[in-house]
Amino acid sequence: MTPIATAAVYIGVNILILFWLSFRVVGRRRSAQVSLGTGGDAQLEQRVRAHGNASEYIPVTMLGLFVVASLAAPLWAIHAIGGVFTLGRVLHGFGLSGNIMASRAFGMVLTWLGMLGAAVALFWFALT
Template identity: 45%
Template sequence: MLRLEVVALYAGVNILILLVLAVLVMMGRRKHKIVLGDGANEDFNRAVRAHANAAEYIPAGLIGLVLLALLDPAVPLWLLHAAGLFLTAGRIFHGVGLHTGALNAGRGAGILLTWISFLLIAGGLIYAGFAQQL
């Protein structure tokens, strides 16, 4: 599997996560008859926050993965898979966790996995940046 194909896999799944969360927001708007804002509805607000949080984290993670893939020789393939898997699992856990309650293990695990992904991506990019200079 080529590096950009690895990234394509994780990008596709994460875009689907964003789509599912967006559909849940739309369905919540219809169900609660909310046209703008969150209508002070706690359930709907959780759906909005789940989508917004994913929209905040997923693009940065995917941009980092693409850059890692493009820095071909300096970045091992396992790093792309680890970062992509942690990002994807983290976004799933966090989205489900936000939908099921205010504070729970899903949210905690989700953000932890996402942050581990970001650390892997950041470390890989910094390493690759220096490796290209040497």
């Protein structure tokens, strides 16, 4: 598998995470009959923030992962960045959606490690 194909797998999984979180927002909007905002519905607000948080972190990190792969990084680096970040997003999404603080916190730490790994790898592979 090439570095870009490997990155594509992680990008695809993260798109599915965004889709799942979005689907949960729409489902709650329909059941709560709220078309704009959260209408004071606590469960909808929680789902909106879970999706919003993922929307804030996933695009920039996946762009970084793609560029790292384009710079011919070794597969282990793509898997390390993509795997840690993606696991973090899954844990955080479940934690925030289900109000499970340990999952949410550990997921955020893994998310930050994945982001930091992408940033360091971008500098490393661009400058070497």
